[in-house]
Amino acid sequence: MSNRENNFPPLPKFIPLRPCFYQNFEDEIPSQHRPLVLRIYHLWIFYCISLIVNLVACLAWWIAGGSGVNFGLALLWLVMFSPCGYVCWFRPAYKAFRSDSSFNFMAFFFICGVQFVLSVVQAIGISGWGACGWLAAVTFFSYNVGAAIVMLFPAVMFTVSALATALALIKVHRLYRRAGCSFQKAQDEWHSGTWKKPPTHEEQYSNFSGPSLPQYPTVPSYPAAGQWP
Numbered sequence: 001m002s003n004r005e006n007n008f009p010p011l012p013k014f015i016p017l018r019p020c021f022y023q024n025f026e027d028e029i030p031s032q033h034r035p036l037v038l039r040i041y042h043l044w045i046f047y048c049i050s051l052i053v054n055l056v057a058c059l060a061w062w063i064a065g066g067s068g069v070n071f072g073l074a075l076l077w078l079v080m081f082s083p084c085g086y087v088c089w090f091r092p093a094y095k096a097f098r099s100d101s102s103f104n105f106m107a108f109f110f111i112c113g114v115q116f117v118l119s120v121v122q123a124i125g126i127s128g129w130g131a132c133g134w135l136a137a138v139t140f141f142s143y144n145v146g147a148a149i150v151m152l153f154p155a156v157m158f159t160v161s162a163l164a165t166a167l168a169l170i171k172v173h174r175l176y177r178r179a180g181c182s183f184q185k186a187q188d189e190w191h192s193g194t195w196k197k198p199p200t201h202e203e204q205y206s207n208f209s210g211p212s213l214p215q216y217p218t219v220p221s222y223p224a225a226g227q228w229p
Helices: 034-063 068-099 102-124 134-142 145-178 183-192 201-206
Strands: none
Touching: 034 068, 034 102, 034 145, 068 102, 102 134, 102 145, 134 145
16 A cells, blocks of 8 residues: 555656656545545546636636736636645545545535635636636626627636535535544544544554454363363
């Protein structure tokens, strides 16, 4: 388990950088939770694509007469929120289901809740915030119809992202309650330090330290013939 090499992100060999994380859904995530974790992973990918589309829409908005501040902020959001989304809310969900970690469940609920609020704000689309949402797209129809139509694409995608994030939070919370996780367990993981690298299901079974049978069976000794009472 300790000799596994990091494989994410899958960088080309000519780039002098190495992957930072190891993820393997087949080996590390229990089969009953694997579809949900894969959906959360695809949700992160969809949100990254939404940020790319938003950058293109902000460029069209700028060319059609809008403010260049929106394009600059859209570029900043893409560079910042793409890796932060993977590290801050997908990885906690991955590690939570990998090892039944209450601390990572709590981290996912808090940060993904912030992600939901962010998606809602981006779907609304306040001018000057770097997001082509519904408000920005609809109000720009009176200035340039072509650019406004392009701006509708990220508005729809941010809306879908917000709804999918809310559904993911609800489903994970239901499993969290059924699994018996609690805030007290999260505190125990924090104090013990196991939240940094929680053991996988395989490691939990291999590290079992309960009562076991002796290595060799104990042979009873009987008294010699004629010595019985």
